[in-house]
Amino acid sequence: MDEPLGWLDETARARRQAGLRRTITPRDVVEPLVDLASNDYLGLARDPRVVEGAVAATRTWGAGSTGSRLVTGSTRLHADLEEDLADLVGAPAALVFSSGYTANLGAVTALSGRGAVVVSDVAAHASLVDAARLSRARVVVSRCSRPADVDAVLAEADERRRLVVTDGVDSVDGGLAPLAELHAVCRARGAILLVDDAHGLGVRGPGGAGLVSEAGLAGEPDVVTTATLSKSLGSQGGVVLGSAAVVAHLVDAARSFIFDTGLAPGCAGAALTALGVLRAEPDRVAALHAAAASIAASARSAAPTLGVPEPTAAMVPVVLGEPELAVAARDACAAAGLRAGCFRPPSVPEGTSRLRLTARADLSGDDLALVDRVLHDVLGPIVGGSRSSGAVPGVASWRPSF
Structure with missing residues (x-):
């Protein structure tokens, strides 16, 4: 009888032969290398003010959030962070998650589900792909860089609930999605447009407000934005931004929000401080x-x-x-x-x-x-x-x- 995990060696060998084996390499505290590999776009991860924001929050609230956001995991810091994030991007409301990945999982699954159709960009981030797979909706992969292709998919869809998901800024090559044109298609076809602006927040738009804001879509009721706090804001965590009705629905229905431990206070404090630095500088x-x-x-x-x-x-x-x-x-x-x-x-x-x-x-x-x-x-x-x-x-x- 074969070893139950014998296939792992075969898989590892095949990956090695294809040049696709990956390794974990810990960083040292002080390194001589100029870093062009991180996502610390604004250079805030080690900014003394941001670090002190994390330290002060940890001293005040403790190392962990102690529970899910619906039990003991929400602090005043979380509420302040949500208010500031919504204000920066021009959204009516925001909901903070423990990561950008869980934010996408929660938003896509809660806004679709059985009887819905999800139109997912062919180059969507893995978190959006996984969310679409978990949603139990019918998933159609399309090219959101070509709004006419998305329009053709939606024109043939029978489902009442329709969700189009795309990255705003492509995470690999930096290409920009044609958000205004996509939104026009979505509105004409009764679909919600969900934009992952992880690589746009702090990078594009007025004052770093993001690509959704730059496209003039901030505050539109049929637009939902997700983002991470681990790139331009130098911290960790994720956020979904949209209408008050969308946020209220996520609190009730987003499993990666309901059943996950809340974002650690230190991360919330760091992100809140980073937002202040972005506004000031x-x-x-x-x-x-x-x-x-x-x-x-x-x-x-x-x-x-x-x-x-x-x-x-x-x-x-x-x-x-x-x-x-x-x-x-x-x-x-x-x-x-x-x-x-x-x-x-x-x-x-x-x-x-x-x-x-x-x-x-x-x-x-x-x-x-x-x-x-x-x-x-x-x-x-x-x-x-x-x-x-x-x-x-x-x-x-x-x-x-x-």
Whole structure:
């Protein structure tokens, strides 16, 4: 008889052969690497004010929230955070969850269910995909970048409850969803538009209010926004923003809210403080975009044939092709002092493994100069760049797939 878990070894071997094995690498407190892999877009995760906001909240309320939000897990901090988040993005109401993942699970499942149809973008984040699968609704995968495709799906739908879900800013390449056009389709077809603005909050819109606000959809009754507190706000947690009726329904029906322990007070305190910093220092948003433009310019100069796009958000994708090449390039960057994100299937389609370089508002001129040098040294040998300093260990034997 086969070992019950013998298939794990076979699966691990297949992943290793495909270049898709993943490892956990703990960070040290102090590291020499310039970080272009995190989602700390505004540089607030270690801001002393934000850290002190977490510490003060922990001292006041304790290390944990002690229970679900409906029992003992809601504090005055949670209510204040919800009010401030709603005010920033222009939504009537907000509901804070323990993570962006649980926020998406709660919102999608509670707003759909049996007898509903969910139209999910083909590139939707895993949390939206999982939520659609758990919803028990009929799920249709479409391209929300083409509102006409969504319109065609909704035109043929028989279900009364209709939900269209998409990322506002694509988490891999930074592409922007055509939210105004999507909303027009949804309104004409009686559908709710749910936008995951995790990578737009603090990055797009007036004062970092997000892409939904930028598109002029803030406060629309048929628009629901989800976001995370772990990116631009440097903390942890998630939020759903929408009408008072939507929030009241989630309190009654969102299982990932009802049955989950509430967000820790320290995280709520940190996010609340970060919101105050964002309001007081809106130039951080412009600094983030300037850093992203600089990183993209360096990548284009180092590897002109890779077609690195002009960034519209914090991330700069450098598509290299096969997963082994992306891993080798990531490791070569780290050896030269630069931490780069590495995306491989299933996070991206086959043949499009890449480095994802994420900008931060607090990158210095020296940091960006190092980024420029490392990208030329690493990408140059791969594509025959003129400024390369020679072969890069682990990279020279690979050929990119264009």
